[in-house]
Amino acid sequence: GQQVMQIPQYQHVQEGEDFTTYCNSSTTLSNIQWYKQRPGGHPVFLIQLVKSGEVKKQKRLTFQFGEAKKNSSLHITATQTTDVGTYFCAGRSNYKLTFGKGTLLTVNP
Amino acid sequence: DSGVTQTPKHLITATGQRVTLRCSPRSGDLSVYWYQQSLDQGLQFLIQYYNGEERAKGNILERFSAQQFPDLHSELNLSSLELGDSALYFCASSVSGQGGTDTQYFGPGTRLTVL
Numbered sequence: 001g002q003q004v005m006q007i008p009q010y011q012h013v014q015e016g017e018d019f020t021t022y023c024n025s026s027t028t029l030s031n032i033q034w035y036k037q038r039p040g041g042h043p044v045f046l047i048q049l050v051k052s053g054e055v056k057k058q059k060r061l062t063f064q065f066g067e068a069k070k071n072s073s074l075h076i077t078a079t080q081t082t083d084v085g086t087y088f089c090a091g092r093s094n095y096k097l098t099f100g101k102g103t104l105l106t107v108n109p
Numbered sequence: 110d111s112g113v114t115q116t117p118k119h120l121i122t123a124t125g126q127r128v129t130l131r132c133s134p135r136s137g138d139l140s141v142y143w144y145q146q147s148l149d150q151g152l153q154f155l156i157q158y159y160n161g162e163e164r165a166k167g168n169i170l171e172r173f174s175a176q177q178f179p180d181l182h183s184e185l186n187l188s189s190l191e192l193g194d195s196a197l198y199f200c201a202s203s204v205s206g207q208g209g210t211d212t213q214y215f216g217p218g219t220r221l222t223v224l
Binding site: 035043044045088094096098100 | 111144150151154199201212215217218
């Protein structure tokens, strides 16, 4: 079945440093979504990428979808303590959305 | 607040028991999804219902079942509970769920503890 691998599992940074999490699918995806889950909270939708090679920005967050539509990345520039949480990618194939295991980001002020 | 409600917030029960988790989707959303989140397995998709019918099945055990009612709320039934079923159970809803570009909105979750 479809598998979505996400690395790293954990990332600890100093406030102001950059952060990147990577997502790889075993199959070609129709689209990919990114979610953020704060500690003790529920996943919250951030963005969706649909087109091959697509790049989208949300303030300090940059999302990319690979040319082959099998990988994606989320880059945060100049992290802040409010960025703390687990970032999940979720790849869609047919009707099913498969989540990666997430990257837990902690930020040292 | 996503607009998705789940009850109860917490549930503590014993092995071998049966529990029912309830979810009300956002107003206007036709699809409901159930997920199990545990520390070692991450977010596991269990099952999706669209307008009352089962749409997609994930890693759902035979001891688990779900349904979506005419008013679109959904229930997840977990029976013959085992210690390993202890987890956070999320419900999510989306407008259509017919593939494409649907965004899922997650509820606050139900934390199940099996003792």
